[in-house]
Amino acid sequence: MTSALGEPADGPTADTPEYDIARPARCPLDPAPAMRARQAEGPLVRVRLWDGSTPWLVTGHDAHRAVLSDPRVSVDPFQPGAPKLSPGEAAATEHLLKQNKRSTGTSFIMLDDPEHARLRRMATSAFTIKRVEAIRRPTQRIVDDVLDRLLDGPRPTDLVEAFALPVPSLVISELLGVPYDDHDFFQSNSKALINRDTPAEERRAAQQRLADYLDGLLGEKLAHPREDLLSGLAGRVKAGELSREEATEMGVLMLFAGHETTANMITLGTLALLRHPDQLALLRDSEDPRLIAGAVDELLRYLTITHGGLRRVALEDIEIAGQVIRAGEGIIPVNETANRDPSVFPDPDRLDLTRDARRHVTFGFGVHQCLGQPLARMELQVVYPTLLRRIPTLALATELDRIPFKHDGFVYGAYELPVTW
Numbered sequence: 337m338t339s340a341l342g343e344p345a346d347g348p349t350a351d352t353p354e355y356d357i358a359r360p361a362r363c364p365l366d367p368a369p370a371m372r373a374r375q376a377e378g379p380l381v382r383v384r385l386w387d388g389s390t391p392w393l394v395t396g397h398d399a400h401r402a403v404l405s406d407p408r409v410s411v412d413p414f415q416p417g418a419p420k421l422s423p424g425e426a427a428a429t430e431h432l433l434k435q436n437k438r439s440t441g442t443s444f445i446m447l448d449d450p451e452h453a454r455l456r457r458m459a460t461s462a463f464t465i466k467r468v469e470a471i472r473r474p475t476q477r478i479v480d481d482v483l484d485r486l487l488d489g490p491r492p493t494d495l496v497e498a499f500a501l502p503v504p505s506l507v508i509s510e511l512l513g514v515p516y517d518d519h520d521f522f523q524s525n526s527k528a529l530i531n532r533d534t535p536a537e538e539r540r541a542a543q544q545r546l547a548d549y550l551d552g553l554l555g556e557k558l559a560h561p562r563e564d565l566l567s568g569l570a571g572r573v574k575a576g577e578l579s580r581e582e583a584t585e586m587g588v589l590m591l592f593a594g595h596e597t598t599a600n601m602i603t604l605g606t607l608a609l610l611r612h613p614d615q616l617a618l619l620r621d622s623e624d625p626r627l628i629a630g631a632v633d634e635l636l637r638y639l640t641i642t643h644g645g646l647r648r649v650a651l652e653d654i655e656i657a658g659q660v661i662r663a664g665e666g667i668i669p670v671n672e673t674a675n676r677d678p679s680v681f682p683d684p685d686r687l688d689l690t691r692d693a694r695r696h697v698t699f700g701f702g703v704h705q706c707l708g709q710p711l712a713r714m715e716l717q718v719v720y721p722t723l724l725r726r727i728p729t730l731a732l733a734t735e736l737d738r739i740p741f742k743h744d745g746f747v748y749g750a751y752e753l754p755v756t757w
């Protein structure tokens with residue numbers, strides 16, 4: 337079908353709305369009003385990005401899963417038409433293209449199969465439910481130690497600095513075999529990578545610093561292997577299954593994916609619970625592992641820290657939700673609207689720790705679905721009940737509108753969360 341102008345009727349028009357992910361100031365834990373408005377228009381609608389391009393925004397739950405499980409859809413940012421959500425992201429890809437590089441340096445998260453599958457397979461064994469269960473006790477010890485220090489410190493305190501960042505950083509450091517003493521270094525560089533507005537030059541420098549750091553560690557593991565994930569990767573390098581550069585890039589990916597995300601979940605999950613005292617009491621007083629696991633999934637759904645949309649591009653014409661997406665058109669599957677789709681989650685704006693939220697898409701969907709999700713879930717299952725039981729009088733030490741939320745990141749969160757007890 338074509339319009340009077342000869343443009344396809346499903347094509348962009350002058351009225352195509354801007355892509356806007358700013359969450360509402362008065363309800364900062366709800367999706368952006370603009371995203372809600374797009375969701376009301378349909379499961380698949382056009383938006384206009386900062387560069388004038390008009391990719392498809394996928395707002396519905398079914399369409400989201402259909403796109404992410406379709407092998408004709410690519411995650412490769414070098415594919416023509418792949419959406420770039422910020423000038424920094426576009427400049428970084430442009431720079432690599434000029435150097436004739438086809439790797440973003442972020443390992444398999446930005447590669448299509450079969451390369452993606454080959455590399456991902458090398459790391460899966462560390463994240464099986466069994467392996468993750470084996471570190472539940474050490475994780476409990478880490479959480480208790482960090483809380484001991486927090487309770488010995490001054491009041492009020494910043495929950496991000498004193499608790500939410502150290503816990504997942506300590507866990508992933510131990511799992512990978514990275515010295516936690518270097519946490520200031522890897523946390524600040526990860527922050528630069530994850531911030532959507534980081535200028536391209538700064539992003540490249542941060543990535544290079546992390547790569548050099550991981551390469552150095554890998555060298556040590558090659559010489560003196562231990563019982564950790566990096567040593568496992570070093571073993572594969574020795575066996576000729578993985579190049580040293582590939583192993584380094586995987587280390588960078590897991591280090592930055594493994595702490596910043598979980599830290600934001602700890603911060604925002606605590607905030608959400610403090611704002612819903614009945615739900616907080618339910619979690620604090622329960623010894624039922626199933627209720628606790630369900631509560632963590634509901635918090636993951638409700639908060640959808642991986643907001644703003646994943647980036648994909650169609651390699652062929654495909655039909656999703658009755659709409660043809662042409663080859664070369666960009667696609668942005670939006671986790672936060674899929675997670676508030678009322679056809680899947682009744683009364684979706686209500687935080688209900690007893691609901692079955694397992695179909696949430698906060699970890700993505702399809703072949704790129706989060707590798708670290710068993711680890712993230714286990715950490716959060718330990719963190720929330722322990723925090724609430726050990727500090728039953730925990731309270732916010734500021735007004736909601738004074739909390740600096742991360743509106744600029746690929747991952748939503750807060751830079752600071754002042755709390756007292």
Ligand code: HEM
Nearest residue numbers: 444445590593594597598642698699700704706707708712
């Ligand atoms: C609450 C915490 C977390 C959230 C919400 C989260 C979310 C996500 C999402 C949405 C993706 C898919 C991206 C895409 O499809 O484009 C992803 C991929 C990934 N995540 Fe996580 N993640 C979390 C924690 C972790 C942890 C603890 C690790 C540990 C290493 C990790 C490692 C990875 C890796 C390696 C990938 C790439 C998977 C692939 O491309 O095959 N994540 N994560």
